[in-house]
Amino acid sequence: MYLSVFIIALISTLCQKNLVKAQDDNQHLTYSIKTEWNGEPIKHQPTNITISVNSEGSLTLDIEATFFNTTNPNAELVNEAHCPQRPTDHIYIYEVVEAFFLNDAGDYYQLELAPNGQYSNHLFSGYRDRLLFTLPMFGMEPVVENNCENSGIDKEEECVWTARVTIPREFLPKDVTKFNAAAIHNEFVEGERITRYEALYPTGEDVIEADFHYFEAFQEIDLTSIAFSTKTEPELWTQAKSEDQFITRDFKLTRSFDCLKEKSEDSIFHTERGEGHLKLNVSIINKSPFKANIPEALQASGTNEELFNDLYESAWVTFSNARGQSLRVGLNPYGTYQISLLSNGEIRKNIVLDEPLDCKPFEQLSWACQVEISNDLFPMNVTQFQMVHYHTPLFNETTNERDPENEIIATICPGTLEGAEREIDWVGCETENRLFVDDKTNAVVSQVWAELLTETTTVTDIPDTTESTETSQSSDGAGN
Known part of the structure; x- marks a missing residue:
């Protein structure tokens, strides 16, 4: 009897294994x-x-x-x-x-x-x-x-x-x-x-x-x-195939720039292409028992050229092209902002907005701000972008002592291309401009950049406005 039971069990097990394998x-x-x-x-x-x-x-x-x-x-x-x-x-x-x-x-x-x-x-x-x-x-x-x-x-x-x-x-x-x-x-x-x-x-x-x-x-x-x-059909396909291509994206920063730390807070950069502008919404949600000791000079709504020099709690996006021209946008929980046009890392012009940033009240380390970025501010033929969240320095609310273990500088494109000497790669990842700005608009030099380049460079340094992104996107051989 026991032998019969054993055989039946064995056959059942083998059949089950074959079924699982199948x-x-x-x-x-x-x-x-x-x-x-x-x-x-x-x-x-x-x-x-x-x-x-x-x-x-x-x-x-x-x-x-x-x-x-x-x-x-x-x-x-x-x-x-x-x-x-x-x-x-x-x-x-x-x-x-x-x-x-x-x-x-x-x-x-x-x-x-x-x-x-x-x-x-x-x-x-x-x-x-x-x-x-x-x-x-x-x-x-x-x-x-x-x-x-x-x-x-x-x-x-x-x-x-x-x-x-x-x-x-x-x-x-x-x-x-x-x-x-x-x-x-x-x-x-x-x-x-x-x-x-x-x-x-x-x-x-x-x-x-x-x-x-x-x-x-x-x-x-x-x-x-x-x-x-x-x-x-995914929303990305629907938006990309539409005539206006008003593409929306959520970028969640999950790692420090050197990949050594994982983020405990949520840092979401939401981008939405609109008519003539890109809407950027930064949302930081944090429940940790720390506080960001932001200097009083950086607690006023409006532009401040020192925001990048004093990188306390703040969020940044940078859009760059192959010529070393960049648009860099930074903002902090109090609505302080710095919008800069750069050439080869040097600020050529700071932009002042007509309206203050739309920010929610700063509570603990959770905050949110929204800004509209005009298409005219993008350099021609954007090819790379970076997003950065400075979550440093932090102080323990009880002891008021700095807590570096919980500090983090997060980037959407982690790593550095020039080795350990350079903390953050501000140029970031290669991508095409259509995620952020109208392709046809970005194929020519905007009026803001044309005036800037005329003021700061010789005529021969001004990019050819007839150049198209098709140059960098040409098909070549079987692979592309």
């Missing part, structure tokens, strides 16, 4: 890139991509790929090993793995990931028609494991790097139906660089060069088979 097998999709873009077989281990859904319901990609050591040799990587890399455009020129998610309307999302941790996220609406580019993945940055560079590469033995990417739901278009993936690397033959383009689904014979955006090469994918739905 369920697990049905919870992911696995792909291997085994061919070049034209269907020719590759000559190394394939790139493997596994798509699954994590415990939080987000779509996750696991990547295994051969390392060829041809990532961007001039990459400006974040030096701190404990900080994630930042979004960077044009990494497809070197060595990347890419994934594309397409719907029947021609909307698609492209992910690019390099073995050094750099990444790019792009939204398209129509063949190669850029909607939003170089989107950051704050708090969800790819995790890359690559020990190949440290150990060196034996040409007789391939080295593999791995990565896990959690894709924000808002990046995926509505009703994803098709998928493709690609891998790009370079080889050096007799000193000449040769780029290899590899595709999960190769293009047909009618295509004469690599093109990973070629819709006809995509094949069907059913994300519902792994319990993931794309039936509704």
